[in-house]
Amino acid sequence: MRTPFFSALALGAYTGGLALAADVANLSSCLKSISADVFPGLKAIAVDVWKNPETGLEEHHAHDLVVDYFTHVRPREWKVTRHAYGLPTAWKLEFESRPRGTPCSAKLPVIGFMAEYDGLVGIGHACGHHQILLNGLAAASMTRQALITLGIPARVVVVGTPDEENGAGKCRLQKKHAFKDADVWFMAHPTNANAVQPLKARINANADFKAATHQEAVRKAYEALTVVRDLALPGTSSSAVPVTEVGMFACNIVQGEISLGINGTSLEAVQQTVSSILDSTYPGVSFTTAYDTDGGVNLTAIGPGGHASENTKSPLDLTVETFSALSGQDGVSFYLPGNTTLAELGVIFDTRTRYTRDLDSVLNAVEAAIGDKADAIVTDTVYPALEITPFVSDMFIDLMKAPDFGSQNWPISTFAPASTDAGCVQNAVVDPATNALLGADKVVFHPNFGICAPGVACALNHEPAFHDAAGTEYSFTRTEFVAQLSRPPSSL
Template identity: 50%
Template sequence: MLAKSSALSLLIAGGRAADLTNLPVLLSNISASLYPDLRQISQNVWNNPEIGLSEHYAHDQVVNYYTTTKPGQWTVTPHSFGMPTAWTLEFENRPAGTPADADLPTIGFMAEYDALVDIHHACGHNHILLVALGMANFARQAAIDLGLPARLIVQGTPDEENAAGKHTLLEAGAFDSSPIWLFGHPANANGIVPMNARLNVIAQFIESSHAAAVKSAYSGMLAVRDLDSAGKWPGTSSTATPVEDIFNSECNVVQGAISFGLEGPSLSAVQSSVNALLATGTYPSVSCSVLNDANVATGVNVTCLGPSGHASADTNGPLVLAIELFRTYSTTASNSFFLPGNMTSSELDVTFDLRTRWTADLDAVAAAVEAAIAPTVKKTSTDVAYPSFEVPTQDLAQEVIRLVELPAYGSQNDWILSPASAASTDASWAQGNVIDPTTHAVTSADRVVLMPFWNLCEKGGICAFNHEAAYAAVANTPYSYQQTEIMSRVMAHLTIELLNNSTMLANALSITKA
């Protein structure tokens, strides 16, 4: 990694700081020239959604733009660090008088661009790509115009949603070149907050028949739900959200459609049970049809539709209703269960998406899940964990909030800096935080990684939470692109401040180990 002393040496050596009084105006003029093309790249990616590790179109959009449309601005590395859909952009500015061998202050930017199965860019990653390209390109031109020594790196990071692409990149050394990495994430509110640790427990329920496999899987999910409902998880703010491995499931998306079959109870009895569950008011926006099954003579098919959503939200969606329906009828031994349209498989796999505030508690939460499902599960495994993401030095976060309140950036007064955690991100791998086990304070980190959330929802317009299907529409509104343009300028402003102010840069890096 670039040492702090090297990153600061050029500025500390005595170069005169630039006057940043007119920086907001400069960035506005730069944006007017550069942003339209960048917005088009983002819209192209929105129109061509690709799931993790398959983002070939998104990769080519960026690589082709900077090698063909705008050659020479950045040094472009396609397929970087051994990942087919990763890419790297690098730029150095050495104004007159800068020694050729001088270490340059370095800032990195992270871009994401993977989509979700079926609901496409319902997490808004086309805007994570856009804000990274925006802040980096605006800062690049501003550094040239202001005569600031700088090294800027933009790293394309595939597959944030499912398999921790940044962990793969970290192992390959992709983040060693900068001690600070900036990016941002669209949301339905403005703020800077930490994020939970995450781990998936993949459970295989295998039996001699389809009905037995469904019963085993639902028994396991019911056991986990009872732990969840009772709040008996280890750790802080811990949850375990089940996702059936059927059709086009996604491990961190609450399923918006579930079909559940019952054989034994009458159609009228099942309809009454479904009505009773819906009447509790705990299944928002869920609706169900109860029909005789087309393939099972005495079977009842319950198909429930509801909002998808982020697995971290632990939403009471269609699958939770099906689990509760199973609870109602599983106590009668003569009843059996099936998945309509999928009655040949004797295996039903379930991913339990685990979230907890602190990384150190992940193993205990996973152990609790595995113990709950042990009576019926045949095999379990886990994927790559996402450590908790922490807000780095408060100074950087507070500076972002100061900037967004300026008239040049919209006079935004609804931003929060909160300890309340949300969702998860694989960017925590790049942070490499060391957390005090008692106080939970960050005692040191490999790198500073800052990720503000900004609101794409226009007041009075469509809005949704990330991973709800409707958020994909939010992520392509004119208003959303206007907000990301502002956020790009804010983060470019922060970048120029870091490049221009050695004390600010030193303070930002004070948490790092180097």
């Protein structure tokens, strides 16, 4: 792995080994001054994107906001490429600082920033990608001006990367060599706490269950759900979280509400069964039961979705356990309320594991467990695990501990909370015995930063409540702080 030299991690003053002038000692105050100029306009873009969420590959409004801003509001600051690399909602910004005395033939060091801006189906920016967009644009804009002010020769590249959530936009862009310009790429992700941490490898298995009747298709799907739920998966911290293709669904959204209809038993029997299952392993989950127009008992389970349910039991899990408890009784059948004319059901198994090398074995275990219950299983793009780059991470954490940067605790965590297609950009290689990082195509620095005000209960990413947290003034202040890495206000 090529490890470039950094100077004041800060935004940027990646210099490829150049010795900086003494003015770098004032970089914190310099960046704060620059931020006062550039941040308000960029924040307005992010607020607009938050208010008008678009799902992956449909981010036309977000694309146009960024392109129009740097074309018309702040013209000639950047070379702007719309619809970059053949993707309608991708864009690229480029800037070159070549101070007087820099040879025309000199190869300039390059620093890259990535920006995301896709929302989630039904719950908008409940993962905060508008803040990733804002962080990338603000950090790059501050870097640009700092290079000019300090007379540092370098290039800055920003790539707008669509469709992180579902379609692996960065993996598509990587195949188009979108990240070849820089060896180092920065982005920062909002969540509920500060941490530098790895992210898991991911692949989705889309299983289709068909039968002669609706009830038979539902039974086949729920039998598969039961088997996968009880499966001992190989690898480290592996999971196969299911999402049924009814109501609001997407491959990375665990439903917060799901209904299962039950025929052949009484309302009281269903209530007793569900009550005996529901315990402390279902935090925040509740249920209702009622007879419905389909002739049976409608069990509706309600609770947290998103990342909050990945390490606990979800509403869907409650329906699966209820199915398991009742499915052996004579005369009992199951249906999806309001969907009884359909004779097929799709289930997405969001399959993840800590290290990329284990992903095939985890997927094979899931597919083997499902077996011939599914008529077809189709997989999507692999998100490789994102590993921590020690040099950059240590520098960042030391910087955060400094009084000039707020004396913050920004821990390195071994827990991998989610997945990202930025793993396609890094393409890490780890030691098979020790899991130590051996090499990578690119250095990708991806810290998570907390956006929740002190003392305020905060949802986790992909929960509807996180959408609200990601639109607060406090969250925008946090994003500005991370972008400039300068002394935060005393309230932070």
